[in-house]
Structures are given as C-alpha cells and as structure tokens.
Amino acid sequence: MSTQAQSPFPPGFAITTTRLRIVPFDPDNEEHTKFLARLWNTEQFIKSCGATGIKDAASAAKFIRNRVLSDYEYQKHGIFLVLLYDEETKTITPIGTASLMKGRPPGAHYLAPDIGYAILPEMNGKGYATEASKGLIDYARTELGIEGVFGFCDSKNMHSRRVLEKIGLDFRGIAELTVFGNALSAVYTLPGMNQDLGVYGLTETLQQ
Numbered sequence: 450m451s452t453q454a455q456s457p458f459p460p461g462f463a464i465t466t467t468r469l470r471i472v473p474f475d476p477d478n479e480e481h482t483k484f485l486a487r488l489w490n491t492e493q494f495i496k497s498c499g500a501t502g503i504k505d506a507a508s509a510a511k512f513i514r515n516r517v518l519s520d521y522e523y524q525k526h527g528i529f530l531v532l533l534y535d536e537e538t539k540t541i542t543p544i545g546t547a548s549l550m551k552g553r554p555p556g557a558h559y560l561a562p563d564i565g566y567a568i569l570p571e572m573n574g575k576g577y578a579t580e581a582s583k584g585l586i587d588y589a590r591t592e593l594g595i596e597g598v599f600g601f602c603d604s605k606n607m608h609s610r611r612v613l614e615k616i617g618l619d620f621r622g623i624a625e626l627t628v629f630g631n632a633l634s635a636v637y638t639l640p641g642m643n644q645d646l647g648v649y650g651l652t653e654t655l656q657q
C-alpha cells in the first residue's frame with residue numbers, strides 16, 4: 450500500500466519577490482491544476498520542452514499528487530507555481546512555474562539541482578522568469594543550504610539561455626547530458642561552484 454507524500458510547506462507558504470509570489474502546488478486547488486494544464490499545453494512550451502501527459506486539470510492534479518508532492522517531501526524543493534501580485538488591486542494571478550529539480554537514485558541524477566522555468570507566452574519579456582528563478586535560488590541557498598545549482602537548456606533556446614545569464618549563472622559548455630537521454634544541452638553553474646563538475650556527478654564532456 451502506498452501512502453501519499455505530504456507537503457512539508459506550512460499553509461500560506463510563499464517565497465516573495467518584488468512582483469511575484471512563488472508557492473507550492475496544491476493538487477486540490479483547481480486554479481493550480483487548471484493553470485498547469487494550460488501552461489504546459491501552450492505551443493511555446495511544447496516546442497521548447499516537449500509534450501507532457503498533462504492534458505487537463507485532472508491529469509495535472511494526479512501529477513502534482515504523485516510526483517510534485519513527493520519531490521517536496523523528499524528534497525524540500527521541486528516545481529513551484531509563480532503568481533503575479535498586483536499591488537493596486539491586491540490580486541494574484543498564475544503566470545508560470547519555477548523549479549529546482551534533482552533526479553533521484555537509482556535513476557540518472559546529478560548531485561546539484563537545476564533551475565527551470567516557464568512563463569505564459571503573453572507575459573514574456575517582462576523579466577518574470579529571471580525574477581522567479583533568482584527568488585527560488587536565494588531561498589534554496591538561505592533556507593535549504595544548497596550551494597550548487599545547475600542551469601540546463603537546449604543550446605538553441607536563446608530566451609532561456611538569456612534567463613540563465615541574467616540570473617548570474619556561468620556558461621560552462623555544451624554536452625550530451627545523460628539525465629536528458631543524451632540530448633545536447635547548454636550547461637551553466639552558479640558562480641563559486643567547483644571547476645570540476647565531476648564533483649557534482651556531471652562527468653559528460655563539455656564542449657565550448
């Protein structure tokens with residue numbers, strides 16, 4: 450019999466940045482589940498990240514319950530919902546996701562998490578992915594003691610690469626990463642991380 454993972458975050462938990470609130474996903478919150486299904490089915494997301502099995506609110510709820518809560522419980526981080534806070538009207542609107550993901554043994558994994566993000570296409574170019582990622586990394590460093598963070602993305606995804614640069618990550622090269630089934634990926638790291646990425650379990654050859 451499997452028991453459902455429990456979120457370690459207290460009710461009302463949010464990482465706060467100037468314009469955003471970054472909150473854990475709740476499988477019982479229809480606003481969360483509907484939004485995830487909407488975001489992950491935009492043409493832009495599918496083109497950049499590929500199609501997922503999440504087609505509607507029900508499949509999003511199942512994914513959050515089975516996978517996202519388990520990540521929260523196991524590693525205290527995972528994928529979070531990004532909300533835009535309107536100071537004037539005091540309203541919040543979902544606009545994207547920000548994530549710190551780390552594979553788990555026995556599957557392919559590195560020893561540092563990687564930062565990820567997706568923002569609704571109509572909200573692009575306003576700095577939201579950058580602000581959310583910075584907020585999540587700051588939280589991970591100060592509250593979870595995480596010192597190493599990777600940034601991985603398709604080497605041709607220039608908007609995503611620009612986000613990684615604006616967050617302040619260093620470009621280390623391009624490699625076929627085993628965690629992504631040997632797909633070619635640009636590799637970025639937080640400044641101050643060991644020059645030898647083998648320390649973090651990343652032993653693939655990097656090309657400039």
Ligand SMILES: CC(C)(COP(=O)(O)OP(=O)(O)OC[C@H]1O[C@@H](n2cnc3c(N)ncnc32)[C@H](O)[C@@H]1OP(=O)(O)O)[C@@H](O)C(=O)NCCC(=O)NCCS
Pocket residue numbers: 493494497498565566567568569572573574575576577578579580601602603606607608609611612615
């Ligand atoms: C990549 C993505 C997260 C960028 O989100 P964003 O909130 O627009 O990012 P930011 O505004 O913080 O910064 C993105 C950079 O690209 C530029 N940019 C992004 N979208 C743009 C657009 N539609 N038009 C013009 N410039 C754009 C921004 O200007 C910015 O660079 P700049 O500050 O030097 O001008 C978003 O396009 C997305 O969700 N794409 C699909 C999912 C994806 O690719 N995720 C990353 C997988 S590794």
